[in-house]
Amino acid sequence: MTNYRIQNKGRINYKKRINFSFDGKNYQGFEGDTVASALLANGVHLMGRSFKYHRPRGPVTAGSEEPNALIGTQRPDRASDRYEPNTRATYQEIYEGLITTSQNNWPSLTFDVGAINDRFSKLFSAGFYYKTFMWPKSFWDKVYEPAIRSAAGLGVSPDKADPDHYASRYLHCDILIIGAGPSGIAAALQASENDTASIVLVDENSEIGGTLLSETQVTIDQEAASDWLANALTKLQNKQNVRILTRTTAIGYYHQNMVGLAQKLTDHLSSPPQDAPRERLWRVRAKQVVLAQGAMERPLVFDGNDRPGVMLSGAASIYLNRYGVLVGRKPAFVTSHDSAWYSAFELADAGADIAAVIDTRSDVNQALCAEADKRGIPYFLNHTVSKTQGRLRISALTMNALNGDIVKPGNVIPCDALLMCGGWTPSLHLFSHTKGTLNWDEKQQVFLPGTLTEECQIAGACRGLWGIETCLEDGIKAGLAALEALQLTTDQISHSVANDHMGEGVTHKELPSDKPINSQKAFIDFQNDVLAKDIRLAVREGMRSIEHVKRYTTNGMATDQGKMSNMNGLTIAADALGKDIPKVGLTTFRPPYTPTTFGTFAGYHKEQCFEVTRKSPIDRWAEKNGAVFEPVSLWRRAWYFPRSGESLHDAVARECASTRKSLGIFDASTLGKINIIGPDAAEFLNRLYTNPWTKLAVGRCRYGVLLGEDGFIRDDGVIGRMAEDNFHVTTTTGGAASVLNMMEDYLQTEWPDLQVWLTSTTEQWATIAINGPNARNMLAPLVEGLDISDTAFPHMSVADCTVAGMKARLFRMSFTGELGFEINVPASQGLLLWDALMAAGKPYDICPYGTETMHVLRAEKGYIIVGQDTDGTLTPFDAGLGWAIGKKKPDFVGKRSLDRPDMHKTDRKQLVGLKTKIPEQVLEEGAQIVNTPDEVIPAKMVGHVTSSYWSETLGHSIALAVIENGLNRLGETVYIPMPNEILAAEIVKTVFYDPDGLRLNG
Known part of the structure; x- marks a missing residue:
């Protein structure tokens, strides 16, 4: 087993080794590792298979936006009944005994029969299901649908009840800060200077810091970034008006500054406290919200960009500086942005032999070239990667020189990892939840927040500002703006930053290749296997809106919600349409921001608490006196009160009498x-x-x-x-x-x-x-x-x-x-x-x-129950309640509809009574009614039974029903087909008992 760990580097606890398993094989990591970082440290890149083509896949990111490395997780003490599919290996922290498994493969991860789909990929192009399953129609039920259902989904759905429980809370605060990177921390430090403002700082990671957690070169206020971060955390923790929530994801931003937070409480613990909830849903109402979610690195699109070992350059820096893991001993880089060069320098300084830095640009900052020369890193400007090699992990790439969009014959470069960077995309999902407008920035080729619809401030990279110093300054401004909106003030703080870097880049559609487009497997949506050529095919087949392209190709419909794929897909669609990107449109971001368990949303509502049972003040007496209960709406109501040996029929007959x-x-x-x-x-x-x-x-x-x-x-x-x-x-x-x-x-x-x-x-x-x-x-x-x-x-x-x-x-x-x-x-x-x-x-x-006797007594008098004797299509006239309409009233709700011609047709269904020809026969409620006993199937149904009971008072069964033209058919016989016989009944008036109403006066 190859060890890719750089000892004593990163933020993990090297004093505490942790054992876990993946696909039945035991591995070791350290406290603070994720499943992905621990497996990468052991040289494991292959962690899953893609959905459609079953191609081998490894992690492409180091965070919650991961589209590839989805695994199943189980606790060792409850492995039989605690299984969760589609957990992101890049996000799941390891703990002692954790059991993890790969998904979407058979019989094994390394040899998957489903990979045959990859050989026949031309048969599964975009929209193939709209074309393939239309003919012959007779195949749908027996062939197509079963096959589709068996192939649908990733992972295996749990088949046992969830043994965990979940919690929920409400929280009100003055300022909610989402994202604890440089901007979020700066906003919190600034806002907390006013002790009267209640502040909540949330971050989805196990510790706050964002990019500062993996930054080793930058100094802030003449301190190393890690030391400054530790001091900032201590300062915030000592503030009485600040609450910090880690492992907490803001999943939705709703009207009037309501934000939903999903907090993981025990998923990182080997032995959670007995009664501790697994997750908690926070419903936060904030007077001001600061969005400081940063930006996501954008992958490049080229043939073979999905092999295990191909990942984002920023992710490689995170694995190195946060987890002490080299993602490859001989990595190569392909980029159109300066930031990948800095990642290359960091890996080289940690001992990696950089195979090459391949930059698609011809004009690159000479300072970067000088730093590469200093480290002996070979670099190639105006070059591209046209394809990769390797079955279960990348082993080599083909590099080609660019002449405009023309690719010259290339060279094969061996490598064990390929790290890519296509620039950065501001994270605007939460902002989009508010229906705020987005503006296109032509220079940066990104969407930026426009018109605000909620009381919020936006800071840092999520509004297109780059570099730690810039983000710190912008976070301070956001904190001040939030205080000012609350009519609160404080002195402005400041920070000085040295060795800051971010750089510039350009945006690409798919990279040029020496292969025809239709022969390339250049992936955009890694999880759903959407290729660049699929986007172009969708455009050729008439899709003009990006929303249509999305649904036709399934681009952006995977569990990452397009975080990795949306911008690349949009760029290619715009190029295919010959339009500017903003004119093509943008897909809609919807909550939740990341996949969230049903348990988090359900909270306490499970088992007996799933649906609240309301009880009347008399309920205790009814229970004590032997009542049998039935649910009515959300209420528990006494159904009947049986005496010793009585059946329902006996008890109701006695109660009625x-x-x-x-x-x-x-x-x-x-x-x-x-x-x-x-x-x-x-x-x-x-x-x-x-x-x-x-x-x-x-x-x-x-x-x-x-x-x-x-x-x-x-x-x-x-x-x-x-x-x-x-x-x-x-x-x-x-x-x-x-x-x-x-x-x-x-x-x-x-x-x-x-x-x-x-x-x-x-x-x-x-x-x-x-x-x-x-x-x-x-x-x-x-x-x-x-x-x-x-x-x-x-x-x-x-x-x-x-x-x-x-x-x-x-x-x-x-x-x-x-x-x-x-x-x-x-x-x-x-x-x-x-x-x-x-x-x-x-x-x-x-x-x-009880309620059953109440039903019998009211039915004997022809009193209706709305929702039982009415079905949403009965007017008062249909129900025999025309007398309840004010004849002189100029208007009331529904009056104009009552005047429509259709409301006065004679064939409308109307409420009538039914008496069976055989008194002892009690009709079934809901039974259909026909006109003759020998109706040919399919028979015309003229109505149905709405209420039916045995009447002890009358010595005869009674029923209410709605029948076409029923009020004009009194005395006629209708028929009720049952499985073994056809019952006959006479149509009568709805009042069976005391039609003159004399007993109302005793």
Whole structure:
């Protein structure tokens, strides 16, 4: 095993050796190593295979933008149930026992059968799937789709539940600084001079410093960069108003300065604390944001630029100066930018034998040439690399002289690494999340931030400023600007820098070659195997927008989101189109900035916490008394209360009979409740609901129907007028939030002139419904301050009073057809009231009933449930609720839609009742309905069953259904095809029980 480690160089801890494995083979590294740096130190460049062609791949970068070195990771103590695919080897820190595996290969990484795709690459050109899988159509289901699905994706999806847990927090601060390189640190130092400003500095790496972590020549304030960095870190850590978050990536920048941060907490630990979360999502609201994300080095595009051992020159410097690793003993460089020369000098000084520095430019700073001569480094100006050699790692390159774009015959140069630099691209992903404009800088050939849409400052390389001194100065200015925006001040600090370097460069499309374009394998998107010729093919086939080119070729759609490929792809597309780059456009950057686990977004929401279960104040009593529960929206509701040996059918039959005979009690606390107050409250309801509300008397209630703009039923409920300017609105259990949102939307956007205030009170009131002939007899002795006789308190009345010593809001209403009351008390007193009512109801054999009995009782009366008996396409007329539309109202939400001709067609589906020909047959809800028993398949479905129950009261099954022209077909027979038989039912009116409503008065 070859050792490429330069002992005692870098920032790793040489005193702590760490054992880990890759593809079953054991390796050693040191504390502070990443998987990539440790493998490179052991001479391993081959770490994966590309997606489409299965070409051998090694790391091309040293950071989070890595497109190639994606691996699977497992913890040694939980290897069987803790596996994560697509982890970036350049970002994953090693720890004792870490198990890593390569991906996208079989049977092994070195011999992959899938590499045969590379031999047939001409068959897989850009857009091949749009052309190949169109014929014959019969092949799609049995041949094409299974093959595509088996080939899709990188890595293997975990097949076991994630054993880790995740956390989330909210954070508010004055200044959030994203990126802790020279600009970010300078901004933090400057802003922290004002002790009143709360500052958060975040960086995705394990330690702050950015480029300073791998800088050995520069001095700052007459100190080595590493010493200055250590002192700056100490100073910031000692500031009470500064919080530093490392291993934390800003994944998204949202409206009103909301930034999402994904913090890795334990992925670098061999033995995490037992209950420690793996990752944490921070939702940060900052008054000012400073973007100091730096820039990313741009690869060059040439034939064979993807072999293991070909990487960015800046990455080679990072591996050397931060991890003490030489990426090659005999590396070569190909560049169009000065910065690669400095990397060559650093590797040469560390003992590497530089094979050549190949620069595509003819005019290069002579100082660079002098430094190369001093070290004996051969260099070639106005030259290019036309191809590379080597199967699993580069072994040689072919260098050619340039004469314009013409390549002269070249020489083969042996090398074990090829380090490239095509310039630098400012990191503008987060800025783009804000929809800020980007401006093209023709001189630098980069996009730079333009118009700001959020309260932010941009500093350093991410706005096209190069060199450490320049970036430090710009960071100071950004820190001052952020303070000034907060109306805070402090004295300006300053720094002096020596031996600073960055240099200049030019931008290339693909490098000239002595091979025809269609024969070259010059890669742009390394992960998705997008070639330069694919971009040109997309243009030839009619793609003009860069967004279309992106989707046709998949360029920039890999896990790195185009960080390595977007600018090269755009440059080549512009050249193919004969247009300037800004006229071709730019693809859209979307969050998250880097791949982020689902667990980070889910946070605490998993298993029992995945979906919050809401419980009413009566829930404890129901559980204690043997209730069987069902989920209704987010609520847990008592379904039925079985006695010993009772089935669902038996319990519901008993509950229905007891309620109709004497007295039933029901927990209705989950009903949505909204308080509408204000001088224009009645007018507001008038505009929203179909019914008229202006003349509704105080102390009276009315059933209201709410439509959408399309004229279809959206919700319903009883609304009571408590005062001239105060209405108590009820909604369906599942519709509470959506109705309130709809009301807020109209109030804020359509009728902002109305003086109305909306308050959700769903959880503030406990609501108990009592129904049955003895409801008044039981309740009257408990009521104080209100006469609830039939004359004084008729059906559809409401009043505030005292019930069982508790302040209450009492409704006279019924959802069963029996004499009924709904009592609302503060939620904290709900269980106390329930107990009082149960005690008072004993002489009347009071019977608690659940949601199933409620459904049966309401269906017997033909009362609908929105969302069950309506499907989003029913109007009030369709549902038999035409009486609920105010005939004299000039307008309400949905009125104009109700006037459309289609709304009055006779063949519309309408709500009707069904009675089966055989009384004992209970229809299935959702069952389809046809006109005749001998319909030819495929039969015409004329409707479906919406609600269906056995009615103990009627001794017959009942159902509600929507049927075409149903209201004009009463008495006709329809048929319901089932798997083993066809059932027959008669269309009847929706009211099965007490059609005259006499029992509402007891």
